[in-house]
Amino acid sequence: MSNALVTLDHIDKQYGDNHALKDVSFDIQQGEFVALVGMSGGGKSTLLRLIAQLEQPSAGTITYSQPNLVTRVMFQDGRLLPWMTTLQNVSFNSHDAKVKARAQATLDAVGLSDFAAQYPAALSGGQKQRLALARALMADPQLLLLDEPLGALDALTRRNMQAFITQICDEKHLTTLLITHDVDEAARMADRVIVVKSGRNVYETKGAKGQDAETVARVAEEVLEVILAPEQAVTARA
Numbered sequence: 001m002s003n004a005l006v007t008l009d010h011i012d013k014q015y016g017d018n019h020a021l022k023d024v025s026f027d028i029q030q031g032e033f034v035a036l037v038g039m040s041g042g043g044k045s046t047l048l049r050l051i052a053q054l055e056q057p058s059a060g061t062i063t064y065s066q067p068n069l070v071t072r073v074m075f076q077d078g079r080l081l082p083w084m085t086t087l088q089n090v091s092f093n094s095h096d097a098k099v100k101a102r103a104q105a106t107l108d109a110v111g112l113s114d115f116a117a118q119y120p121a122a123l124s125g126g127q128k129q130r131l132a133l134a135r136a137l138m139a140d141p142q143l144l145l146l147d148e149p150l151g152a153l154d155a156l157t158r159r160n161m162q163a164f165i166t167q168i169c170d171e172k173h174l175t176t177l178l179i180t181h182d183v184d185e186a187a188r189m190a191d192r193v194i195v196v197k198s199g200r201n202v203y204e205t206k207g208a209k210g211q212d213a214e215t216v217a218r219v220a221e222e223v224l225e226v227i228l229a230p231e232q233a234v235t236a237r238a
């Protein structure tokens, strides 16, 4: 039985002559972790912006399970405010005691309570990503959109953050859409992996979230083959 939180139906997006998305249809089920993978310029970020309602499709419809669905986006650069402390970044410098208490609890959840008084410049890459995640979680979103959130991290920190995000999403029963170039990351974190190529969702497969390394590697290989398949070669980005 379908329990879709978001449904994309025949989505097209054009920027002038650039046809960024062509007839894309898929849904994201309540509580599901979906990864969108594909080469640069394929249309992943455009899809995320449409789902976040930051832009409108040129054609087609996006339907949400309820009006005013609480959606938050976590971007690669974190969009942190350098002049505010970690706690202020999460509480948006609110002076309301309830908001501050909630911000503190959110910092606890991402393991940053000891850094509440520090400024972002004093945080490591992984800690900055945790802070960005805390900011997104503060709104208690029903839909979490992650736009290449771990791209700037070293391999070890990245692996830790993958496990951490998976755990938080499971604990909070979040519905999550992850955009990544990294097929291994997609396989490891997702319930379902969707390949986006030249503006189309050309393939999807079951992810290997919570499965052994061999299964993760098998799914990653399967996805990589689709991305690299020459008959669907991606036109180079202008």
Ligand SMILES: Nc1ncnc2c1ncn2[C@@H]1O[C@H](COP(=O)(O)OP(=O)(O)OP(=O)(O)O)[C@@H](O)[C@H]1O
Pocket: 015, 018, 020, 038, 039, 040, 041, 042, 043, 044, 045, 046, 047, 181, 237, 238
């Ligand atoms: N605001 C815009 N104006 C014009 N063209 C755009 C705009 N945003 C995206 N595009 C174009 O749409 C296409 C898809 O871009 P998009 O950023 O969605 O791809 P992507 O798969 O997310 O790539 P990357 O992985 O590099 O972020 C590209 O050809 C891009 O140049």
